[in-house]
Amino acid sequence: MPVTEWYTIRGVTLPTSWVSVLIAFTLVGIILWWRYGKKEASVYADHAIFFILVWKFSVIVTDLSLVIKQPLIILFFNGGTVGFYIAIVATCISIFRQFKKNAFAASQLRTLTMAIIIMQSLYQIAMALQNEGLAWQRWLTVVAFFIWLLIAIKNGLNQDIWRKQLIILFSLSHIFIALLQPGGFWQKSLMATFIFSLFVLFVHFSKDNSRKQMEATS
Amino acid sequence: MKKKIFALLIIAAMIGIAVTNFVKTKVAEEQKVDTRATIVEDTLGVKSGLAIGELAPDFELETLDGKKVKLSDFRGKKVILNFWATWCPPCKAEIPHMQKYYEKFAKEDNFEIVAVNLTSQQEKVKYVKKFVKTYEMTFPVLLDTEGEQMRTYEIYTIPTTYFLDTKGIIQKKVIGPVDQDSMRESVKALN
Numbered sequence: 001m002p003v004t005e006w007y008t009i010r011g012v013t014l015p016t017s018w019v020s021v022l023i024a025f026t027l028v029g030i031i032l033w034w035r036y037g038k039k040e041a042s043v044y045a046d047h048a049i050f051f052i053l054v055w056k057f058s059v060i061v062t063d064l065s066l067v068i069k070q071p072l073i074i075l076f077f078n079g080g081t082v083g084f085y086i087a088i089v090a091t092c093i094s095i096f097r098q099f100k101k102n103a104f105a106a107s108q109l110r111t112l113t114m115a116i117i118i119m120q121s122l123y124q125i126a127m128a129l130q131n132e133g134l135a136w137q138r139w140l141t142v143v144a145f146f147i148w149l150l151i152a153i154k155n156g157l158n159q160d161i162w163r164k165q166l167i168i169l170f171s172l173s174h175i176f177i178a179l180l181q182p183g184g185f186w187q188k189s190l191m192a193t194f195i196f197s198l199f200v201l202f203v204h205f206s207k208d209n210s211r212k213q214m215e216a217t218s
Numbered sequence: 219m220k221k222k223i224f225a226l227l228i229i230a231a232m233i234g235i236a237v238t239n240f241v242k243t244k245v246a247e248e249q250k251v252d253t254r255a256t257i258v259e260d261t262l263g264v265k266s267g268l269a270i271g272e273l274a275p276d277f278e279l280e281t282l283d284g285k286k287v288k289l290s291d292f293r294g295k296k297v298i299l300n301f302w303a304t305w306c307p308p309c310k311a312e313i314p315h316m317q318k319y320y321e322k323f324a325k326e327d328n329f330e331i332v333a334v335n336l337t338s339q340q341e342k343v344k345y346v347k348k349f350v351k352t353y354e355m356t357f358p359v360l361l362d363t364e365g366e367q368m369r370t371y372e373i374y375t376i377p378t379t380y381f382l383d384t385k386g387i388i389q390k391k392v393i394g395p396v397d398q399d400s401m402r403e404s405v406k407a408l409n
Contacts, residue, residue, distance in 0.1 A: 002407075003403070011375040011393055012393060013391070013392040063315075066315065066318065069353075070311055070314050073314065076307075077315070077397045080397060169228070172232070176231060176235050176238060179242060
């Protein structure tokens, strides 16, 4: 859903996308804490904060010439669309390094997949509820992603095969819904789903590979 | 999930995506109208005010060259009406973004930036001139020497930016600095 509404809080105007991200980040943390305990939730929180920091400071890379001209830019702006993708890639690399260190523990893969599906679903629901669009587009978004929210929480994503299948189906259903939304296919949120889904599949592939290698050596 | 069910779901999703895309493209083609005919100076009956959907109050101010410019001179173009001052840090951060966006997309996105300097607020014209030169600003900078427009537009925090459509109607108000991406997104959403 594109941003059509903005909130003005004292001296700052915030787009609904920022508010939706904050709502989603917070609720995902609470859900993970409730389902899997403090440790899993704090690992998630570390990566969420890492993502925000990289996005914020990526402005140094995306607008270097402007930053040199006016360093205050770092304080007031983030890296925009390019910075958003840099942050996603950096977060994926950071998660992968941690997973590799922990020998691709199943619990972490489960938390990652669940966090991605819940995060995106909550973001989409929040955006649909806050922004303008045709009523059927908003309700389709809310209902479809609410179903995904229930599937992810209820299923628990404890098995490799479930995680792989569900993340593929989640991506496809997100494409389907995005095509019916006012923003169409080229939405940052859909691209985020793509990148993270490919990452989940890549992590599973790496896990299978490392297991095979271990079996071969033993 | 059984492999057969999974495969069926994948196929169903792919067909759904293809059909939706096809239908959406067809509908978009049919709905395409010649928008040039609708860009008419049709502001009669639109209330002047600061709320979204109201006609931005017109004014006449001097530029740094002493030329008199009216806000209504820019009808037919989308307008980013920005209120700023040289001593305001967020304005200093925002202006390079504005300039970059202006240089790159002013023609393509059919917009004009009207930067109203709050000259009545601890500002001197020579500082504004120096600032404009330092930041290589090429869009019109107007001087609100009496503070009249600051009061009319209820500017309590700077920068404050109004986004006006081609008819001069306010479509969005943003308090605080705006970057290139957000500016472009906002301008593209205007009629």
